[in-house]
Amino acid sequence: MSRYEIALSFAGEDRTYVEMVARFLQSHGVSFFYDDYNDVNLWGKDLYAHLVGVYSKAERYVIMFISRHYAEKVWTNHERRAAQSRALTEKGEYILPVRSYLDARRISPEVLASKVLEKLGRPIILSKANALPPPHSPALCGDVAFDYSSHDGRFEFGHGDLAFESRWTRASNRSIYCYNDAPSIRGVAVAPVGADFKALGDVSTLDFTSRTRCPAVGQFVVLQNTKGFFALLRIESIGDMTRGD
Incomplete structure (x- = not known):
């Protein structure tokens, strides 16, 4: 029998929504298969055979996030066939399709997970309200804006090995504290004042030894996660709606 109660089957284009469902399930102690959380376990395996086992032997359900992208992918169709082979022998429900019963376009990931x-x-x-999963952006580049006055100042971005959990609190109108409190963050550093992107060089040589740093507007802050990857962030502006900024 599988060690997973649930297996999540989805196309990569729908990952942002599915990852939020996965985070909610994880916070409630559900054992489930989600590829980004099992990358080391999958490494070196015959994926064709292994995924047949995952999707045909889940203890309870396979949740299929059906979309146009899902129907077009080779691997999702492989997962679907494996799940259907089990469903044909089940007396109860085994496949829970999202789009045909619960429409992911109309309900939040948290509601679906519930x-x-x-x-x-x-x-x-x-859970305590401040323990709920923080806002998350899968983007690895570009501009993001978030409300640091909510979720204890937590904001997550990226995905997989390139995921970063950040935490922030206001210092002043022109600066903000950034912390290395999250379990997935190894350290936080700031680039010298006035340094531009091209002049930064090897960011691993920066000082990551303090729990918190206080970058100013226009300054770069660097996060290193426990996978050894770095994120370079430039503080563009700081505002606080609760103070009328």
Whole structure:
């Protein structure tokens, strides 16, 4: 029998939504298969054979996030066929399609995940509000804006090995504290004042030894995660709606 209660089957284009579902399920102790959380386990395996086992032997359900992209992909069709081979022998439900019953375009990932908990017969234990998963952006480049006055100042970006959990609090109108408190963050550093992107060079030589740094507007802050990857962030502006900024 599989060690997963649930297996998530989806196309890569739908990962942003599915990852938020996965994070909610993880916070409620559900054992599930989600590729980004199992990358080391998958390394070196015969994926064709291994995924047949994952999607045909889940303890309870396979959740299919059906979309146009899902129908076009070789691997998702392989996962679907594996799940269907099991469903044909099941007396109860095994495949839970999202688009045909619960439309992911109309409900939040958290609501969908709570429906999954109901199917599992699990009580939905409300966490402290500040322990809820923070906002997340899968983007690895470009501009992002977030409200550091909520979720204890936490904001996540990236995905997989390139995921970074950041935490911030206001210092002044022109500067902000950045912390290395998150378990996935090894350290935080700031580039010298006035340094531009091309002049930064090897960011691993910066000082990551303090728990917190205080970059100013226009300054670069660098995060290193526990996978050894770096994120370079430039503080463009700081505002606080609760103070009328």
